[in-house]
Amino acid sequence: MSVANVVDHPLTGQSMPGAEAIIQVLADEGVDTIFGYSGGAILPTYDAIFRYNANETRHGEPIRLIVPANEQGAGFMAAGYARSTGKVGVFLVTSGPGATNCVTPIRDCAADSVPVVLLCGQVPRAAMGTDAFQEAPVFNIMSACAKHTFLVKDPEKLEETVRSAFDIARSGRPGPVVIDLPKDVQNTMVEFKGSGILHFRGYERRLENLNQSRISEKRAQQFFQMLSLSERPLLYVGGGVINSNAAEELREFAHRFNVPAVTTVHGIGSMDVNDDLCLHMLGMHGTAYANYAVDDCDFLIAVGSRFDDRVAGKVKEFAPNARFIAHIDIDAAEIGKVKAVNWSHVGDAKTSLRSLIEFGRSFEKDFTPWLEHVRMLRQEYPLTYDKESNLIQPYEALEILSELTNGEAIVVTGVGQHQMWAAQYYKYRNPRTWLTSGSMGTMGFGLPAAIGAQAANPGKLVVDVDGDGSLRMNLGEMETATTYNLPVKILLLNNQGDGMVRQWQKLYFGHRFSGSDKTLHMKDFVKAAEADGYQFSKRVFDRGKLRDTLKEFLTFEGPAFLEVMIDPEAGVYPMVGPGQSYKEMVTGDFIKSRPAPKDGEKVDMTTIPDLF
Amino acid sequence: MTYQDDKKEGLHVLSALVENEFGVLARIAGLFAARGFNIESLTVGPTHDHTISRMTILVKGSSTVIEQVKKQLNKLIEVITVQDLTETGNFITRELMLCKVNCNPKNRVEIMKIGELFRAKAIDFTPGSLTFELVGSAEKADNFLIFLHPYGIAELARSGVVGMNRGSGGLQSQLQKKLASRVEEPTREEPEPV
Numbered sequence: 001m002s003v004a005n006v007v008d009h010p011l012t013g014q015s016m017p018g019a020e021a022i023i024q025v026l027a028d029e030g031v032d033t034i035f036g037y038s039g040g041a042i043l044p045t046y047d048a049i050f051r052y053n054a055n056e057t058r059h060g061e062p063i064r065l066i067v068p069a070n071e072q073g074a075g076f077m078a079a080g081y082a083r084s085t086g087k088v089g090v091f092l093v094t095s096g097p098g099a100t101n102c103v104t105p106i107r108d109c110a111a112d113s114v115p116v117v118l119l120c121g122q123v124p125r126a127a128m129g130t131d132a133f134q135e136a137p138v139f140n141i142m143s144a145c146a147k148h149t150f151l152v153k154d155p156e157k158l159e160e161t162v163r164s165a166f167d168i169a170r171s172g173r174p175g176p177v178v179i180d181l182p183k184d185v186q187n188t189m190v191e192f193k194g195s196g197i198l199h200f201r202g203y204e205r206r207l208e209n210l211n212q213s214r215i216s217e218k219r220a221q222q223f224f225q226m227l228s229l230s231e232r233p234l235l236y237v238g239g240g241v242i243n244s245n246a247a248e249e250l251r252e253f254a255h256r257f258n259v260p261a262v263t264t265v266h267g268i269g270s271m272d273v274n275d276d277l278c279l280h281m282l283g284m285h286g287t288a289y290a291n292y293a294v295d296d297c298d299f300l301i302a303v304g305s306r307f308d309d310r311v312a313g314k315v316k317e318f319a320p321n322a323r324f325i326a327h328i329d330i331d332a333a334e335i336g337k338v339k340a341v342n343w344s345h346v347g348d349a350k351t352s353l354r355s356l357i358e359f360g361r362s363f364e365k366d367f368t369p370w371l372e373h374v375r376m377l378r379q380e381y382p383l384t385y386d387k388e389s390n391l392i393q394p395y396e397a398l399e400i401l402s403e404l405t406n407g408e409a410i411v412v413t414g415v416g417q418h419q420m421w422a423a424q425y426y427k428y429r430n431p432r433t434w435l436t437s438g439s440m441g442t443m444g445f446g447l448p449a450a451i452g453a454q455a456a457n458p459g460k461l462v463v464d465v466d467g468d469g470s471l472r473m474n475l476g477e478m479e480t481a482t483t484y485n486l487p488v489k490i491l492l493l494n495n496q497g498d499g500m501v502r503q504w505q506k507l508y509f510g511h512r513f514s515g516s517d518k519t520l521h522m523k524d525f526v527k528a529a530e531a532d533g534y535q536f537s538k539r540v541f542d543r544g545k546l547r548d549t550l551k552e553f554l555t556f557e558g559p560a561f562l563e564v565m566i567d568p569e570a571g572v573y574p575m576v577g578p579g580q581s582y583k584e585m586v587t588g589d590f591i592k593s594r595p596a597p598k599d600g601e602k603v604d605m606t607t608i609p610d611l612f
Numbered sequence: 613m614t615y616q617d618d619k620k621e622g623l624h625v626l627s628a629l630v631e632n633e634f635g636v637l638a639r640i641a642g643l644f645a646a647r648g649f650n651i652e653s654l655t656v657g658p659t660h661d662h663t664i665s666r667m668t669i670l671v672k673g674s675s676t677v678i679e680q681v682k683k684q685l686n687k688l689i690e691v692i693t694v695q696d697l698t699e700t701g702n703f704i705t706r707e708l709m710l711c712k713v714n715c716n717p718k719n720r721v722e723i724m725k726i727g728e729l730f731r732a733k734a735i736d737f738t739p740g741s742l743t744f745e746l747v748g749s750a751e752k753a754d755n756f757l758i759f760l761h762p763y764g765i766a767e768l769a770r771s772g773v774v775g776m777n778r779g780s781g782g783l784q785s786q787l788q789k790k791l792a793s794r795v796e797e798p799t800r801e802e803p804e805p806v
Binding site: 139140143144147148149151153200201202203205206331332333336337458 | 629631632635638639646672676679680683686687689690691692693765790
């Protein structure tokens with residue numbers, strides 16, 4: 001609920017243009033930063049921001065405006081803001097191309113359950129549907145991608161619509177909400193009410209049920225019965241735990257009942273990676289010990305995770321020894337969507353874990369042999385790499401980064417090999433310090449999301465670990481960081497091409513590097529950074545200079561750019577191929593694997609084409 | 613009519629109450645398209661409460677798929693409530709069909725007889741054509757068409773299936789109760805109609 005609903009608003013009854021009402025509602029919602037790019041159809045609202053900030057008697061703090069190079073950048077900035085804080089990120093763009101450039105971040109936010117609100121201009125109501133200048137069917141396009149889309153046709157409902165957008169974005173399973181704002185609606189004079197939302201009977205009732213949903217005593221008994229019947233319980237933790245700020249409850253649960261945990265790519269940070277009970281990431285590029293633990297467990301407890309194809313590539317053989325599977329999720333549609341479970345609860349991770357801890361007050365069971373087993377797995381099959389090479393190994397760069405920042409920086413990434421290395425080798429300690437495009441896998445996410453995270457967390461160290469392919473995608477945003485003097489640290493791991501694509505081409509396409517080799521590309525990233533005003537812009541080739549340069553880079557006061565030329569042959573291991581079970585996991589040349597790897601064993605090519 | 617047989621084949625009649633707002637139909641149709649669910653027919657119209665529309669969706673799929681369809685529908689903000697009528701086993705459906713069939717003075721009476729057998733109403737009559745209105749189950753409409761085909765069907769329009777529960781188990785009365793129980797007002801059971 002917005003603050004405005006609780007107290008009488010000082011502007012109640014005042015007449016103002018729609019655009020002003022929009023900005024006032026944003027201010028009431030606590031929006032301190034708007035990411036956005038102006039244009040014809042949104043000009044009235046941009047003007048309203050200017051006037052709002054210039055008004056000495058305004059009711060609220062000034063709203064900072066951060067202008068990206070491209071609207072997609074604004075979307076990912078808002079996403080970085082939202083992911084790192086849990087608050088709703090806001091972006092504001094014009095109609096037509098402005099709005100369509102935001103389709104990718106909107107879909108990305110929906111796929112990763114990130115609360116953002118996009119306000120986009122639209123041609124005046126009378127011109128809609130006439131193929132007017134800068135007109136796009138935003139309602140249709142966005143309806144297919146967002147949690148919800150509004151087209152404001154009635155200026156009388158404008159204020160309530162904006163307020164409802166925030167409510168919908170952050171409630172239940174969070175997600176992106178789009179508001180399409182015809183230009184004439186922004187200009188229409190409205191009477192400011194100061195409170196009120198639109199009512200959606202079904203959604204409100206479902207939310208209320210969700211908020212009141214508690215695990216009953218009987219269901220809790222069933223849960224603990226399964227736990228007492230099992231010898232090898234394992235938590236399988238996803239982004240739901242981060243979204244509901246339940247890291248504390250999760251850690252307490254794990255330690256209270258002595259249940260080790262594996263995390264999905266979005267669950268990273270819910271447990272301290274250094275914690276004995278944390279087995280780190282599972283799945284396609286999970287640690288070998290996490291995946292072995294999944295294979296060995298007899299009770300899998302999924303919390304805020306969804307058996308995604310990168311985790312359960314071969315659903316039937318996922319957690320094959322689990323006698324029981326329990327699933328806690330805020331989204332009823334995730335229960336049983338992929339894998340049938342024995343016990344489930346639809347509810348928020350925080351309250352669900354809390355009530356299980358309460359119900360289990362007197363529960364005692366000794367899981368020592370299992371804990372010994374997972375400790376052994378961690379010791380025997382750790383992540384490792386070629387430590388003798390003269391070429392810089394990306395893993396080492398990330399280990400040093402982790403060490404120098406004590407695992408406490410906010411790490412943001414693009415998509416590809418560097419993303420997986422950053423997931424594997426950085427030792428995360430806290431929730432919301434790992435921001436990545438997991439489900440959509442959007443290259444180009446890193447830099448703008450890091451800028452958004454830095455804007456939201458002024459005192460914190462934000463590092464964009466990026467790849468040369470991903471960084472190119474939104475390279476224009478390099479300048480945005482220096483323009484606003486946001487001290488983002490851009491760490492480019494350059495392997496001269498699309499490394500993950502090359503890795504798949506090596507495995508499944510006979511080493512034919514169609515479209516993925518960039519050794520002949522001309523870009524001088526260091527010069528590019530210099531041109532964008534980076535006072536620190538360096539390149540390292542020499543492994544011996546890696547540590548010192550990284551230290552210098554991280555301690556630089558303003559925005560900084562460091563390009564690390566890495567071994568282009570470095571691969572991401574372990575790897576469970578698409579559609580394969582963990583039994584078929586390959587661990588590469590350096591990580592030990594449990595069954596002796598069969599020499600020259602190749603993945604059956606005939607099974608690949610359909611899989612992704 | 614009963615959909616017992618169709619249940620085996622996986623044909624389900626879903627009934628959904630939705631906010632009568634701009635764009636709901638587009639969103640629901642979009643959901644089915646994006647997730648690859650197969651719609652056989654979809655009808656929508658306002659109810660006696662003009663703020664609520666009812667959609668009847670005929671969809672094919674296994675019970676797991678239907679479960680997922682229901683859950684995904686329930687995630688849409690404007691969806692108020694969804695029910696799989698087929699699952700309740702106690703429901704009625706109807707479809708309206710308009711069928712224009714070619715005719716001549718010789719076979720006119722014959723065609724009219726067929727129409728009578730199916731209790732179809734002749735609603736337009738020209739020297740070369742006869743238009744029937746048929747209300748009933750989808751199967752009844754299909755069967756009627758088998759008999760009309762030989763004469764040459766000129767035009768055909770079908771409304772798609774509409775449906776609801778029999779007796780007091782309706783979605784809207786349930787909704788009333790649910791909404792009423794939210795404000796904790798005592799509710800009175802409606803007497804079962806005879």
